[in-house]
Structures are given as structure tokens and as C-alpha cells.
Amino acid sequence: MGGFSTAGLREQTRVGLLLGVVWAPCVGPTLGAASLMAARGETLGQVAATMLAFGVGAAIPLLAIGMLSRDVLSRWRGRLLAAGGAGKRVMGAVLLLVGVLMLSGLDKRAEAWLVEASPAWLTRLTTAI
Numbered sequence: 001m002g003g004f005s006t007a008g009l010r011e012q013t014r015v016g017l018l019l020g021v022v023w024a025p026c027v028g029p030t031l032g033a034a035s036l037m038a039a040r041g042e043t044l045g046q047v048a049a050t051m052l053a054f055g056v057g058a059a060i061p062l063l064a065i066g067m068l069s070r071d072v073l074s075r076w077r078g079r080l081l082a083a084g085g086a087g088k089r090v091m092g093a094v095l096l097l098v099g100v101l102m103l104s105g106l107d108k109r110a111e112a113w114l115v116e117a118s119p120a121w122l123t124r125l126t127t128a129i
Contacts, residue, residue, distance in 0.1 A: 019062075027058070 034054035041047040073080070101107040115123060 030054075030058075 031054070034050060038047040038050040041050060098107070101110060
């Protein structure tokens with residue numbers, strides 16, 4: 001997985017750290033809401049119950065995905081690796097194209113054309129302060 005072994009506690013800790021990095025931006029609002037609910041609790045028991053419920057609710061889908069996905073991912077491994085290789089080449093080409101556009105100044109023309117071609121509601125949505 002990702003160039004390192006996943007066997008053993010140390011390696012599983014690394015996988016967990018990677019998951020945490022990926023998951024952190026998504027869990028923030030939910031954890032904030034759970035913390036707010038816990039802060040409103042009148043007793044320590046209510047606070048603990050709220051945070052426990054949040055933790056269990058967050059853990060169940062992760063455990064289910066982890067347990068169910070192993071077989072599927074091992075069967076799809078070859079296709080996923082091929083798709084990843086193709087995706088790297090496509091993204092590399094896109095990055096090169098963007099770099100050329102930026103160096104030549106054509107990115108500004110492309111941006112102006114895209115703004116003109118986009119519907120007015122989209123322009124208002126993306127430029128609203």
C-alpha cells in the first residue's frame with residue numbers, strides 16, 4: 001500500500017496517520033458540532049455520552065469500509081494500478097499545459113474566455129464576497 005508494508009502495529013499506525021491527514025478537513029465541522037453539543041451538556045455524563053456517540057458513529061463506517069474493501073481492492077489491484085499510472089500521465093500533461101499557458105500569458109485569455117462563456121449566475125456565485 002503506497003510503497004510501504006501494512007503488516008504490524010507500526011505500519012498500521014502509519015496508515016492511520018495518513019487517514020487522519022486525509023480525514024481531518026472533512027471531520028472538522030462534524031466534530032465541532034459534536035463538541036458544541038457536548039459543551040451544552042449539563043453533566044459530565046451527557047458530555048461523555050455525546051462524544052462517545054460521535055466516536056462510535058465515526059468509527060462504524062471506517063471499520064465497515066476497511067473490512068469489506070480488502071477483498072474488493074485486492075481483486076481490483078491491477079486495474080487500479082493501471083488507472084493510477086494513466087492518471088499520473090494525464091495530470092502531468094495537464095500541469096505542463098497549465099505551466100506553458102502561465103509562462104506565455106495565455107492563461108489570462110483563457111480565463112477571460114471562460115468567464116464570458118459561463119452563465120451569469122455562475123459568475124455571480126464565484127465572484128460574490
